[in-house]
Structure formats: C-alpha cells, structure tokens
Amino acid sequence: MANNQQELQRLLKIIPFGRANAIHAEDIARGLGYPTGGNQVETRELIRYAIQQGCVIVSTSNGYWRSNVKQEVIDCANSLKNRADEIYDRSNELKNAWNHANPNNLIP
Known part of the structure; x- marks a missing residue:
C-alpha cells in the first residue's frame, strides 16, 4: 500500500x-x-x-x-529507546559470540 x-x-x-x-x-x-x-x-x-x-x-x-498527553508520549518514546538499546546489545553479543568461536575470522 x-x-x-x-x-x-x-x-x-x-x-x-x-x-x-x-x-x-x-x-x-x-x-x-x-x-x-x-x-x-x-x-x-x-x-x-x-x-x-x-x-x-x-x-x-x-x-x-x-x-495529547505528554507523559504518554514520553513513556512511549522511552519504551522504543529501551527496545532499540536491547536490539543493539543483542547485535553486539551475537558478533562477540561469533568472534569468540571464530578467532581467525573476526567480525569487526
């Protein structure tokens, strides 16, 4: 659409x-x-x-x-940021796991 x-x-x-x-x-x-x-x-x-x-x-x-409630918008924005942070952390953990298991084929 x-x-x-x-x-x-x-x-x-x-x-x-x-x-x-x-x-x-x-x-x-x-x-x-x-x-x-x-x-x-x-x-x-x-x-x-x-x-x-x-x-x-x-x-x-x-x-x-x-x-039109400021606190609702703040709460939603904070929730989205927290979810983004969690995804970013998971991405780093995945790369770290790969690098630990594959020291001769690192992901930067």
Whole structure:
C-alpha cells in the first residue's frame, strides 16, 4: 500500500484518541483492508509515516492510540529507546559470540 495523505486520513479515522480506546495493529489493518497476518507490516509502515507527518500516535502492548498527553508520549518514546538499546546489545553479543568461536575470522 502507498503511504500518502489519503491513506493517512483513512488511518486517522481508525486510530482513536485516548489510551482507554487503544486498538491493535491487526484491527487497524482489518479496517484499512490491509493484510492481517504476520506483523501487519503495511499497517506499521503507515503508522510510521503518520508519525513522520506530525501525527502523535503512541502504543503499548494494548494497541495504538492518538495522544495529547505528554507523559504518554514520553513513556512511549522511552519504551522504543529501551527496545532499540536491547536490539543493539543483542547485535553486539551475537558478533562477540561469533568472534569468540571464530578467532581467525573476526567480525569487526
């Protein structure tokens, strides 16, 4: 699906305001007519596009919602940073494991 203003407007009609109204990616995908299997890649890409366009969409394991609450945005941003840090650490651990097992064929 193309990320454009038309799709963005369709998305914003589906994602509600307020944490209590959070909606799961699969339900968003269904509402947009996007694939609902796997990780809803197209839906998540459209959500990223919406954020890049200035929409304040936050999420937790309970789903996505639009927010005008500063602390919700801070909490979501911190959660994303922590996940990124964990992935970075895992990447380094994997390279270190390889290098330990293959001292003559190191990954820099």
